[in-house]
Amino acid sequence: MEIEIISFGQITEFINNQKIEVDGIADTDAFKQYLEDRFPALKGIKYKLALNKNIVQQNTEILNQATIAIMPPFSGG
Amino acid sequence: MSEKKIKNIFVDGPIAPAFIADSIAKHKSKTAIGGHSIFMGQVRKDEIDSKFVAAIDYTAYEDLALEKMHQIREDIFEKYPLNCMHIYHSLGRVKAGEICLFVFTSSAHRKPAIAACSEVVDRLKAELPIWGKEIFEDETHQWKENI
Numbered sequence: 001m002e003i004e005i006i007s008f009g010q011i012t013e014f015i016n017n018q019k020i021e022v023d024g025i026a027d028t029d030a031f032k033q034y035l036e037d038r039f040p041a042l043k044g045i046k047y048k049l050a051l052n053k054n055i056v057q058q059n060t061e062i063l064n065q066a067t068i069a070i071m072p073p074f075s076g077g
Numbered sequence: 078m079s080e081k082k083i084k085n086i087f088v089d090g091p092i093a094p095a096f097i098a099d100s101i102a103k104h105k106s107k108t109a110i111g112g113h114s115i116f117m118g119q120v121r122k123d124e125i126d127s128k129f130v131a132a133i134d135y136t137a138y139e140d141l142a143l144e145k146m147h148q149i150r151e152d153i154f155e156k157y158p159l160n161c162m163h164i165y166h167s168l169g170r171v172k173a174g175e176i177c178l179f180v181f182t183s184s185a186h187r188k189p190a191i192a193a194c195s196e197v198v199d200r201l202k203a204e205l206p207i208w209g210k211e212i213f214e215d216e217t218h219q220w221k222e223n224i
Contacts, residue, residue, distance in 0.1 A: 008138055009208035010220040050206070053141050069138055069206075075221040076135070076142075076166060076207025077118050077178050077198065 001064040003031070009072040014041045029059045031068060047072050083143050084150075086164045091175035092117075100163060100181060110160045112187030114194035118178030120171050128213040132172045133221060138206040139168075149200050156196075157182075157189040164197065166207065 003022060007015040015035075025031050028049055036043050049056040050069040062068070088096075097117070104110060123130045150162065160183045167177040180197050184190040202223050209221035 050141055071206050074206055075209045075223045076205050077202040
């Protein structure tokens with residue numbers, strides 16, 4: 001299945017926006033594991049995911065063609 | 078369900094003092110208003126490890142930020158008897174000393190305007206997906222963190 005990844009803030013420095021073709025990632029917990037394995041720098045950062053523009057509060061199923069944003073702590077204002 | 082009219086809050090670059098003055102002037106015809114409250118955020122020339130912040134470069138997850146701002150706006154209008162509320166946040170580079178955030182609330186009497194203004198600022202700093210990259214005078218940077 002295809003997942004579009006978009007990153008923000010300091011995370012843009014080591015994860016580019018990209019589309020990935022993966023199998024076996026059923027939900028956001030599995031996706032986090034995938035990300036942290038592929039981008040170990042993420043382990044040291046507090047981050048949140050947004051799945052199709054909804055901030056992920058609990059483990060959520062991922063369907064094909066999802067867009068997932070990886071967001072470090074906010075610092076607006 | 079309320080009708081969803083998502084307002085834009087983002088301004089390219091700094092918010093000009095003349096824009097703020099105009100915004101105030103536009104309320105002349107809204108004669109039910111008796112009190113305005115305004116908050117302006119200004120980029121601070123912080124000193125970090127003997128380097129000074131020259132500017133902040135703001136980016137946002139705009140769609141999500143605008144949806145979240147819409148929810149905050151609805152919550153605030155439900156909670157306080159406001160006549161109006163205007164919110165502007167910069168994107169891109171804002172130099173030290175320039176304005177990056179403008180929140181403007183108005184009500185018949187002062188207290189709701191003041192309380193709503195303060196709550197909007199707190200909530201938008203905590204809840205909107207916006208990021209500030211502090212650019213130092215030597216063009217190195219660090220990512221801002223809200224305290």
